[in-house]
Amino acid sequence: xxxxEPIQYLRDNLKxxxxxxxxxxxxxxxxxxxxxxxxxxxxxxGEIHSFADKLFIWAETVPCFWSVFGLICxxxxxxxxxxxxxxxxxxxxDYYE
Amino acid sequence: MNNFIHxxxxxxxxxxxxxxIPGKLKKIYLLLIPLLAFYTVLTMKTGVYAHFKYLEFDxxxxxxxxxxxxxxxxxxxxxxxxxxxxxxxxxxxQHIASYFYVGGSLGVVFAGDYLTVFIFxxxxxLASTFLIWFRREPASLxxxxxYLLMHIFGGLLLLAGIFLHYKNTGNLAFELIPQDGxxxxxxxxLAGFALNAAVFPLHAWLPDAYPExxxxxxxxxxxxxxxxxxxxxxxxxxxxxxxxxxxxxxTIYGVCYATIENDMRRILAYHIISQVGxxxxxxxxxxxxxxxxxxxxxxxxxxxxxxxxxGAGSVLMMTGTSKLNRLGGIYKYMPLTMIFYVVxxxxxxxxxxxSGFVSKSMxxxxxxxxxxxxxxxxxxxxxxxxxxxxGLKLAYFAFFGKDCGIKPKEPPKNMLWAMGITSFLCFLIxxxxxxxxxxxxYKEVAAEYHPYNLAHLSETIQLLLFTxxxxxxxxxxxxxxxxxxxxxDWFYRNIMAGFMWFDEKIIQFFDNVWGNVxxxxxxxxxxxxxxxxxxxxxxxxxxxxxxxVAYGTRWIGDKARRIQTGNLQNYLALAILIIxxxxxxxxxx
Numbered sequence: 001x002x003x004x005e006p007i008q009y010l011r012d013n014l015k016x017x018x019x020x021x022x023x024x025x026x027x028x029x030x031x032x033x034x035x036x037x038x039x040x041x042x043x044x045x046g047e048i049h050s051f052a053d054k055l056f057i058w059a060e061t062v063p064c065f066w067s068v069f070g071l072i073c074x075x076x077x078x079x080x081x082x083x084x085x086x087x088x089x090x091x092x093x094d095y096y097e
Numbered sequence: 098m099n100n101f102i103h104x105x106x107x108x109x110x111x112x113x114x115x116x117x118i119p120g121k122l123k124k125i126y127l128l129l130i131p132l133l134a135f136y137t138v139l140t141m142k143t144g145v146y147a148h149f150k151y152l153e154f155d156x157x158x159x160x161x162x163x164x165x166x167x168x169x170x171x172x173x174x175x176x177x178x179x180x181x182x183x184x185x186x187x188x189x190x191q192h193i194a195s196y197f198y199v200g201g202s203l204g205v206v207f208a209g210d211y212l213t214v215f216i217f218x219x220x221x222x223l224a225s226t227f228l229i230w231f232r233r234e235p236a237s238l239x240x241x242x243x244y245l246l247m248h249i250f251g252g253l254l255l256l257a258g259i260f261l262h263y264k265n266t267g268n269l270a271f272e273l274i275p276q277d278g279x280x281x282x283x284x285x286x287l288a289g290f291a292l293n294a295a296v297f298p299l300h301a302w303l304p305d306a307y308p309e310x311x312x313x314x315x316x317x318x319x320x321x322x323x324x325x326x327x328x329x330x331x332x333x334x335x336x337x338x339x340x341x342x343x344x345x346x347x348t349i350y351g352v353c354y355a356t357i358e359n360d361m362r363r364i365l366a367y368h369i370i371s372q373v374g375x376x377x378x379x380x381x382x383x384x385x386x387x388x389x390x391x392x393x394x395x396x397x398x399x400x401x402x403x404x405x406x407x408g409a410g411s412v413l414m415m416t417g418t419s420k421l422n423r424l425g426g427i428y429k430y431m432p433l434t435m436i437f438y439v440v441x442x443x444x445x446x447x448x449x450x451x452s453g454f455v456s457k458s459m460x461x462x463x464x465x466x467x468x469x470x471x472x473x474x475x476x477x478x479x480x481x482x483x484x485x486x487x488g489l490k491l492a493y494f495a496f497f498g499k500d501c502g503i504k505p506k507e508p509p510k511n512m513l514w515a516m517g518i519t520s521f522l523c524f525l526i527x528x529x530x531x532x533x534x535x536x537x538x539y540k541e542v543a544a545e546y547h548p549y550n551l552a553h554l555s556e557t558i559q560l561l562l563f564t565x566x567x568x569x570x571x572x573x574x575x576x577x578x579x580x581x582x583x584x585x586d587w588f589y590r591n592i593m594a595g596f597m598w599f600d601e602k603i604i605q606f607f608d609n610v611w612g613n614v615x616x617x618x619x620x621x622x623x624x625x626x627x628x629x630x631x632x633x634x635x636x637x638x639x640x641x642x643x644x645x646v647a648y649g650t651r652w653i654g655d656k657a658r659r660i661q662t663g664n665l666q667n668y669l670a671l672a673i674l675i676i677x678x679x680x681x682x683x684x685x686x
């Protein structure tokens with residue numbers, strides 16, 4: 001069996017794959033809104049110790065919070081680290097030789 | 098010692114027999130040993146075995162409890178996978194090195210005292226160095242040397258800690274250390290362990306050395322050194338605040354570098370730092386759930402990280418390069434390798450149904466339960482970076498992206514089988530976490546933990562999907578570049594270079610100066626002395642022989658007269674002195 005064929009098929013139909021991915025994203029968001037608006041049970045948080053605890057509990061109740069968190073973290077990681085690499089860290093491959 | 102066989106025995110003595118076994122039998126033998134060891138771990142009963150006294154020290158070679166079993170379980174399993182992956186290698190020495198390496202880590206896992214820990218600890222360091230050197234590239238030789246020096250340094254920290262600890266407490270038992278009672282001795286031990294766990298800033302040896310190891314050696318290395326360190330930390334230092342903070346810092350640090358690196362195996366090596374960070378943070382949080390999480394994550398991590406290293410190693414072996422800027426579009430030629438790599442990638446990223454999902458979340462949940470929301474957020478940030486760097490960036494630029502023109506073949510069958518088995522295990526743990534949770538040290542806590550709940554599923558899927566969105570959005574900015582990035586190895590490379598400079602310039606300078614002094618002054622003095630000696634010889638010896646026979650006879654007569662004091666004590670003392678002189682002269686000549 002040629003395992004490359006199904007992968008090639010997906011690559012040839014990249015547009016369809018993209019549409020399916022966007023539908024998945026929309027589904028995930030809808031699902032999160034659903035479980036935040038109609039929580040099956042209230043999570044037990046025990047004692048609230050600090051301001052950070054409060055903030056975190058608030059964040060957990062906001063629909064789609066983790067989507068925003070994920071996107072921001074991803075962009076920050078790429079921009080900050082690529083920037084740092086280009087300005088400070090990057091050297092030629094034979095730098096140590 | 099009822100029916101306990103130390104599994105390290107199989108590896109350490111088994112390694113010695115490898116060169117004696119002929120041809121095809123050798124391959125069967127190599128695979129049989131890990132299976133035997135795995136079987137002994139499965140049938141092991143908890144208890145303390147092989148306990149004896151040696152030079153006043155209590156030596157415990159076989160302390161078997163739930164914590165040691167979970168690590169021994171995955172180590173022996175991993176050794177089978179690693180040997181299968183490298184079975185095509187004909188060089189006996191490579192197999193011997195990996196056997197000793199596995200034997201060393203199993204020795205540490207079952208050790209009940211610090212002396213045994215230290216001995217096996219050093220055995221691991223030495224054996225693993227050979228796995229780097231056997232690649233035989235000039236860069237590997239140098240990287241291996243740095244690796245060995247760093248580990249010797251770590252071993253010395255550990256040894257110093259052990260000595261001080263022994264001096265303070267009078268025993269060498271390798272047990273839990275309470276944070277309140279920890280002094281400089283305990284922190285030295287902690288630092289020795291932390292170096293092996295690649296805790297920031299003692300981490301730079303890892304991304305320095307692992308990318309230079311042999312293809313098969315790297316698979317062993319990514320599994321054993323850091324995870325043995327996690328084991329010893331979980332054994333002695335659970336609940337140490339410094340570990341919770343440093344562990345979380347490691348998770349971020351590792352993914353940051355993984356995002357910008359170019360070499361596949363260096364990305365994965367940085368990523369080990371990040372993943373071990375989760376375990377170290379789990380140990381540092383120290384609750385039962387967190388320690389369970391650290392063990393579960395170590396177990397799952399060994400499998401999927403080995404899978405990733407096998408995938409990257411296969412690409413390196415078949416294409417001859419592991420630099421992302423020179424790769425791309427090879428999914429057409431290595432589809433199976435790609436599929437297995439992606440399974441590893443989504444396992445490490447914590448996709449539902451794969452092993453990372455059920456292990457990593459345990460540590461994150463423990464951070465939440467322990468009221469550490471900031472740690473928890475940072476751990477989640479690191480998991481975004483994990484998917485970004487290992488799941489997306491590496492897979493995209495190596496297997497997809499623009500075609501690099503290389504047309505590699507799939508790797509040999511044994512390598513594919515090893516990857517296939519590991520992929521299956523990653524999947525099995527993901528869909529049926531009970532197999533893993535039943536092994537954990539605190540079984541009741543593990544049984545109450547359910548990773549597949551709605552909130553956790555929703556959180557994970559959102560994080561992953563939007564990481565994907567961010568990746569494809571900024572794809573152009575992530576283009577791999579044929580560069581390297583500075584890290585803490587800059588310091589020790591420069592310290593070593595400085596030492597060499599000091600040696601070559603300063604010490605050599607003094608050596609030269611001394612040589613010159615010796616040559617000029619020394620020779621002059623020598624010549625003068627010889628001249629004087631000859632003149633003196635003429636005056637004193639030639640003339641003297643004649644004159645002094647007379648003088649000498651008078652002098653001896655004078656002295657002999659004085660010795661004869663008639664005091665018996667003096668005669669005896671003189672006689673004994675003469676005997677001493679004669680014996681002494683005889684002794685030295």
